[in-house]
Amino acid sequence: MDDQRFMTAALAEARKAAARGEVPVGAVIVRGGRIVARGSNRPLASGDPTAHAEIVALRRAARRAGNYRLPDCDLFVTLEPCAMCLGAVVQARVRRLVYGAADPKAGAVSSVMTFPFDRLNHRPEVLGGVLADPAAALLKGFFRRRRGSGPAGPRRARTAGAKFPFGPRDG
Numbered sequence: 001m002d003d004q005r006f007m008t009a010a011l012a013e014a015r016k017a018a019a020r021g022e023v024p025v026g027a028v029i030v031r032g033g034r035i036v037a038r039g040s041n042r043p044l045a046s047g048d049p050t051a052h053a054e055i056v057a058l059r060r061a062a063r064r065a066g067n068y069r070l071p072d073c074d075l076f077v078t079l080e081p082c083a084m085c086l087g088a089v090v091q092a093r094v095r096r097l098v099y100g101a102a103d104p105k106a107g108a109v110s111s112v113m114t115f116p117f118d119r120l121n122h123r124p125e126v127l128g129g130v131l132a133d134p135a136a137a138l139l140k141g142f143f144r145r146r147r148g149s150g151p152a153g154p155r156r157a158r159t160a161g162a163k164f165p166f167g168p169r170d171g
């Protein structure tokens with residue numbers, strides 16, 4: 001099935017993020033049955049809080065299309081998008097959003113909030129749970145390894161001693 005094929009490509013992007021020490025989330029943009037852009041999560045490498053896999057892939061697809069609107073494109077991402085990325089999906093007029101694992105800490109499709117697509121002037125078709133297990137396993141393995149390597153993670157170092165109302169996204 002095509003959804004699984006494209007999600008497999010998004011999972012490969014997630015593995016690239018993990019290899020760089022970033023939270024493993026990956027995305028691809030598909031137009032006419034072909035992948036036109038790929039993105040992996042890279043806020044650490046980019047020094048950019050907006051550099052989520054979805055945003056990276058949308059920027060590349062838009063640049064390639066020479067158009068900031070991508071109405072004939074579908075976005076595949078391994079993890080339920082956050083509110084920022086759903087906002088970008090609406091801005092880009094993405095036709096269809098397919099995601100893998102649910103994100104109970106930041107997912108804005110239906111986990112921490114229900115994104116108000118019906119109140120906006122664009123509502124993509126949304127499907128979740130495609131290859132959710134491998135996407136979740138990748139995240140679990142990443143956080144397990146990071147915990148195992150002690151308090152050296154960049155995020156951990158910055159937040160050491162800080163009193164946060166929210167736990168880290170280790171779930």
Ligand SMILES: [Zn+2]
Binds near residue numbers: 054083
């Ligand atoms: Zn996001």
